[in-house]
Amino acid sequence: MNALKSHKSLYDLVVVDSKGIEMDFANQLESRNEVAVYTKLPNGFYINTPVGHYNPDWAVVFHEGSDIKHIYFVAETKGYDKDSLKDYRRAESVKIECASRHFATISDSHVTYDVVKNYDELWDIITKP
Secondary structure, X not given: OOEEEOOXXXXXXXXXXXXXXXXXXXXXXXXXXXXXXXXXXXXXXXEEEOOXXXXXXXXXXXXXXXXXXXXXXXXXXOOOOHHHHHHOOHHHHHHHHHHHHHHHHHHOOOEEEEEEOOHHHHHHHHHOO
C-alpha cells in the first residue's frame, strides 16, 4: 500500500498513487512548517473537460506568520516540466489546460493551480511577487 501517516492532512493516512513523485511530495508537505493543511484529492473531486473527467492531485493551504494564508494551491504532480506538456499524452494535456482555465475563472486569484514536480517548485509559485 502506498500510504503515509499524516499530521497535516485532513486524514490520518494519506494514500498516494505512487511511491515516487506523490509519496515524496506528501512527505515534503508533512515536513514544511508553512503548510497548514493538505489533502490528496479524492476521485470524486473532478473537473469536467471535453476529453473526460480530470482529477487534480492535491489541495494545500499555507500559514503566513501565525495566521492561515487564504491562498489555496491545487497541484498536479508530474515527473516532468510543465513546459513539456506538449510531449505528454494529448488528452492529459487538454485536461490540465482545462483545469488551469477552470481555477483561474472561479478563483478570483484565491486559488492557484499548476503542475509541479516537487514542493520547492510549488513554493516558488506561491511566493513569487
